């Protein structure tokens with residue numbers, strides 16, 4: 334058998350070699366290669382013609398060779414280009430054969446995102462909606478179709494609407510606390526914080542966007558939900574290969590091939606779930622004033638009655654795509670940010686202590702010891718500083734993207750950005766530029782005091798983007814983050830454990846910068862049982878830890894005096910009384 338195969342292979346190879354020396358075939362190969370070479374490099378003179386500073390491209394790869402062969406991450410590529418021209422407002426590079434313009438100057442960024450937004454409406458990612466339903470979602474739709482859909486969905490994310498979801502979100506975070514509590518009793522070597530917060534965020538979007546109680550944290554019944562959300566957010570080899578690789582080189586061929594790049598089962602699953610929600614709500618006259626209701630109203634206005642569609646056609650799939658997008662965009666992002674934040678709090682206990690003190694005092698001030706209320710959430714300035722610093726240091730998306738939808742004369746420069754030009758705004762690099770953030774690798778919430786913020790130009794802090802196309806879920810994400818952090822810190826002390834990776838290493842997955850070894854995943858959460866009497870007072874274990882350190886530390890008192898100013902007098906008095914009453 335083997336001999337037969339080998340003799341066949343030899344014949345085949347010698348036939349091919351003969352072909353190669355056939356003058357006609359050789360000629361055809363040379364013509365094709367020349368044509369291909371010309372096609373792949375024909376765009377490479379764009380930036381030199383326009384006198385834009387740029388990185389010299391190499392055939393086929395442009396400037397992304399290192400990234401394509403795995404020698405650098407996407408964020409490193411953009412950072413390399415950003416630092417290559419430190420004085421330039423804009424610079425050019427080539428992603429394979431496509432010329433990109435990087436906007437470096439914060440003032441220009443601000444103008445493009447906000448004042449001159451009408452010239453840069455689109456994200457500029459072309460995904461054929463007939464092969465991937467996500468092409469219909471808000472993130473990927475363009476022009477007028479995006480504008481109308483965004484107007485319809487915006488009302489679901491206003492502060493007033495979100496207030497209506499506090500209770501739902503709070504119930505989910507309570508489940509999280511119970512889970513951590515049980516888990517930390519059973520597992521003493523650390524809690525997989527990131528994993529359980531991911532489940533929590535699925536529950537939160539489930540309740541807010543679908544009006545469903547999923548309880549992913551506790552039950553394995555929701556394997557379907559977990560499975561299909563994962564399919565939406567996990568890297569999809571087919572999508573990367575056909576859409577991003579071949580699609581960049583031969584967009585027309587890929588359009589013709591119509592290869593499905595999204596899991597059809599996931600689409601069908603979300604479709605049937607959303608249908609059930611619609612049927613249930615219609616039948617039972619449920620009007621919950623939540624995001625699900627906003628989606629249903631959009632369906633009524635744009636699909637069923639097709640009023641105010643400005644000539645655009647919408648169908649049921651457009652609505653389902655957005656429900657799916659909320660899961661894809663609203664779960665991993667919040668979970669990763671919350672986990673990074675807890676990681677930093679675990680290794681910076683002074684920040685953890687100060688934050689807990691603020692949470693405790695705000696709870697008492699606003700009577701939110703049992704049920705968190707709106708006044709409490711709005712009175713957490715230090716928590717906002719800590720969250721902003723997390724969003725800066727752990728910028729999830731390396732860049733923002735835009736495409737010029739009209740010709741645009743760059744103010745103060747002799748260059749016109751042509752209609753169709755793709756633009757990159759290097760978020761990560763700006764958030765880590767020592768010019769705006771000295772010692773950028775240090776976690777320092779003080780960068781976000783009002784005074785420090787006023788020293789930086791607009792356009793230097795954009796974790797959610799900016800302007801009319803900024804992240805629609807920004808308020809929801811901030812609300813979730815405050816709730817998650819304040820609930821956890823009120824009940825647990827967070828410490829690094831053996832599995833915690835210090836410092837963290839990173840990778841880029843699905844365009845999102847994530848920790849490589851899930852190193853921020855494992856943290857120790859402790860709630861010593863003997864602290865419960867103090868927990869009654871403060872709903873926190875902070876006092877217990879200080880109290881313990883007082884007990885065991887020969888210099889006791891010193892630490893207490895040091896931390897005293899962090900507490901408002903009311904709390905400090907109770908604390909002292911507790912110690913005086915014999916706990917010391």
Ligand code: HEM
Pocket residue numbers: 471472473483538658659660662663664666667670729730733734795796797798799802803804805806807809810
């Ligand atoms: C920490 C959490 C989050 C971060 C850092 C984040 C970041 C971003 C960024 C950078 C953009 C692009 C904005 C631009 O182009 O100017 C975006 C868009 C978007 N985000 Fe978020 N996001 C987060 C959470 C959420 C949540 C919770 C939801 C929804 C439930 C959500 C839904 C969306 C949607 C639908 C878009 C597309 C908006 C449009 O094109 O009109 N995001 N997000």
